[in-house]
Amino acid sequence: GAVVSQHPSWVICKSGTSVKIECRSLDFQATTMFWYRQFPKQSLMLMATSNEGSKATYEQGVEKDKFLINHASLTLSTLTVTSAHPEDSSFYICSARGLWGGSNYGYTFGSGTRLTVV
Amino acid sequence: DAKTTQPPSMDCAEGRAANLPCNHSTISGNEYVYWYRQIHSQGPQYIIHGLKNNETNEMASLIITEDRKSSTLILPHATLRDTAVYYCIVRDSGYALNFGKGTSLLVTP
Numbered sequence: 001g002a003v004v005s006q007h008p009s010w011v012i013c014k015s016g017t018s019v020k021i022e023c024r025s026l027d028f029q030a031t032t033m034f035w036y037r038q039f040p041k042q043s044l045m046l047m048a049t050s051n052e053g054s055k056a057t058y059e060q061g062v063e064k065d066k067f068l069i070n071h072a073s074l075t076l077s078t079l080t081v082t083s084a085h086p087e088d089s090s091f092y093i094c095s096a097r098g099l100w101g102g103s104n105y106g107y108t109f110g111s112g113t114r115l116t117v118v
Numbered sequence: 119d120a121k122t123t124q125p126p127s128m129d130c131a132e133g134r135a136a137n138l139p140c141n142h143s144t145i146s147g148n149e150y151v152y153w154y155r156q157i158h159s160q161g162p163q164y165i166i167h168g169l170k171n172n173e174t175n176e177m178a179s180l181i182i183t184e185d186r187k188s189s190t191l192i193l194p195h196a197t198l199r200d201t202a203v204y205y206c207i208v209r210d211s212g213y214a215l216n217f218g219k220g221t222s223l224l225v226t227p
Contacts, residue, residue, distance in 0.1 A: 109161035
């Protein structure tokens with residue numbers, strides 16, 4: 001149980017275009033979803049937190065107009081990287097917080113999306 | 119949220135127990151200790167978490183000291199597939215997990 005599906009697993013796009021990444025919780029309802037990015041040889045950095053039906057909260061230094069987050073349902077959140085540039089190339093990972101089989105809240109991570117902007 | 123300190127790297131022989139320490143001396147009463155691991159180019163994988171008591175599951179054991187200022191993750195019989203970066207995170211449930219640098223564990227044949 002507690003599976004999060006993230007896709008695409010990798011994507012290459014041209015500079016200036018937009019890319020959408022999907023994150024779905026398959027067998028539980030995710031009250032809150034989180035988006036991270038990870039540069040090579042570095043740890044995960046939190047980008048934003050989103051609750052279903054409300055606007056995302058972005059971490060300091062993350063441009064909300066560039067990284068659009070939509071959390072329209074309890075099982076789906078999307079991250080759109082708009083007008084992508086080579087410096088946006090990174091590993092993007094989503095996480096979903098929800099009840100695991102009862103009263104225990106847990107955090108499950110997607111498998112990540114490798115974005116390369118050329 | 120409380121800060122954690124982990125050794126940057128550790129080695130372990132295959133088949134032996136891997137004991138990964140974590141210091142969290144500023145932990146508060148309602149903060150949980152979470153352990154995740156990340157194998158190269160994959161999303162973090164949940165291992166175990168606890169509040170006060172020691173915990174065990176099919177993957178590992180978590181030993182939390184009585185004062186809760188430190189903990190140890192134990193992989194009882196390490197395999198080559200356990201080579202990964204292990205993250206100890208202290209967080210109040212309901213908020214995002216903030217990742218530090220973790221411990222890079224290398225399991226050798």
